[in-house]
Amino acid sequence: MAGRLTELWRYPVKSMLGEPLPDATVDGRGVAGDRRLTVLDHDTGRVGSAKRPRRWSALLGVRATGDAPDRVRLALPDGTVLDHPDAGLDAALSRLLGREVTLTDAVPADALLDRADPDAVLAEGVDADVPVTGNPLGGVAPPGSLVDFAPVHPLTTASLDALDLPREAVPRYRPNLVVATDARGFVENDWVGRELRIGAEVVLRVLAPTGAYAVVVRAGRVAVGDRVEPT
Template identity: 30%
Template sequence: MAPPQFGTIEEIWRYPVSSLGGERLTSVELGTDGIEGDRSWCVADAQSGHPAAPEKEARWKPALFLHSRSGRDRPEIGFPDGEWLRVGERDTDAKLTLYFGFEVETRPYVATGDAQTAVNRYEVSPVHLVTTNSLRHLSTIVGTDDIDSRRFRPNVVLRTPAAEGFEEKSWLGSRMQMGEATIHICEEAKRCGMTLIAQPGLPENPDVLRSLLRQNKRNFGIYGDVEISGKLTLGDPVEIVTG
């Protein structure tokens, strides 16, 4: 079990379009459903309607080289050429189709106007956390200088002091005060092939997933339910309030 106050908020992320790169934030409101706008849209196969699955289908791996950010009323997708286009527009879908080499369109997970919706491939947890200590520990196991948090697509990275192993598993069932919000740590995060896929500045690295499979039952990080909503800001203290 972690001591009552044991860390601070190091990074905050939102991923407006699932399977694409996200946006790094300095502060955000965390509601009972998570960070507003997080994973609210997807890129999907226009014929089947199935959302992108880079960890399962090689044709979707280029998704990791696209970025997403919140727009005025809809998310925007950033392309390698520097252009940003709004989701739900024909021009955006046309450029995505050219980029992937097959017919692609953007879809929301919740009905928005006349846009066709997509069905999420998995149950989304309100908040996903990883720690700097576990990233360091995994780097040691893999034998690399640094494992980037972007491989795991967390909402929050906690800066924690050095500890043995993957410390988060000892927090299961605890309540955590994080900034102004209170969350209940409910389960470990099971990892998939997304962790090894190349993305900007990160080469493909199968040893990441292999190491987690051998050393931690394929888990890395934790999921939490939000019991009390509140603002999160970089540098906010994090503490365990109940076990």
């Protein structure tokens, strides 16, 4: 199944909304400037993650743009716009989240993020007090990465259609690459263990079918409109 790269996304701050790009460099850490910053909870030392929606869902109301970790701009739900670094940024985020946090690109090597039981969240709602586990960051990503598991997250329009999700919902799932295809069903399942060639330069290796999680085999530039082909 071949497809076409129709959307390319960068999320400068982990678990916040991001921005579409026409093209970007992809290297071992993923899309350049992607997930280079995160909020760190002063009390628990945990990394803020929308995978624990009861505590961190407000992050999804903030849009981050710019080339992280420098020159990042945050647009808060109330219309406030702040640049990083900014003396008032941590205080504004702390008020929004109801917890004292710091926006940072440096977290302890043993830092964890909270992951609520997804089945319990679906059954009981995002505000329910459900079981939570602590997970390490960047399972197969380079050291210092702030991704949950792998540095690149592709997603196909076939999976969106199978879930009956509108294209407008894409940013909330925070994929890096949206691949248009005429195939049906969850085609990413067939990519696991294979390489994914994007344009003339980039090659990924798909490790898991969550949308899809992939590591970078060959770095390079990608652009909207590039051909995407599993091999």
